[in-house]
Amino acid sequence: MIKRAAAPPNELQDFYNNALFYAAQAHNGQLYAGLPYVIHVCMVADEVLAADRKRPFQNIKDAVSIALLHDVLEDTPVTKEEMLRRFEPAVVFGVDLLTKKEGLPLPDYLNGIKSGGSDISAVKMCDRIINLQKPPAHWGADKIEEYYDESVLILEILGESHDYVSKRLDMKIDLYEEMFMKK
Ligand SMILES: [Mn+2]
Incomplete structure (x- = not known):
């Protein structure tokens, strides 16, 4: 049972805190680089907020x-039905599109995201x-290259959704290649 934040969301910060509160409870006990998992989702949300200042998203409250x-x-273990009791259908729809489905090839997964619109793609x-x-230290050269190729495909299929974000992803991909692939 996931507890509620104190007040219904109104301003962007309220939407942020409401979703963060929910995510923190859902991911409780999971780690990202040895730290509480919510660090990761906060970093993604901050990336979205910074991008929105460069070029506004269609609906920044939903995107965050x-x-x-x-x-x-x-x-x-949280289900779509549970999420729908707390969040707008558009938010749950977006999260569902971003959820990898067993056996779905990467291009199909990415085209599904693209069909959800520019905010979800960004x-x-x-x-x-x-x-x-x-x-991670246990990744071999093959795995690193695979992750690089995947990232290039993400940029290829979703890049047109947000020019600032796509430039930043392009730069990060180059950096990744430079730092971890070239010998
Ligand atoms: Mn993630």
């Missing part, structure tokens, strides 16, 4: 909520911007 909740369906790129960090 989707960013904060984007891994809830993929990585926790959130996916922000997620990848944040994840293009130093690869």
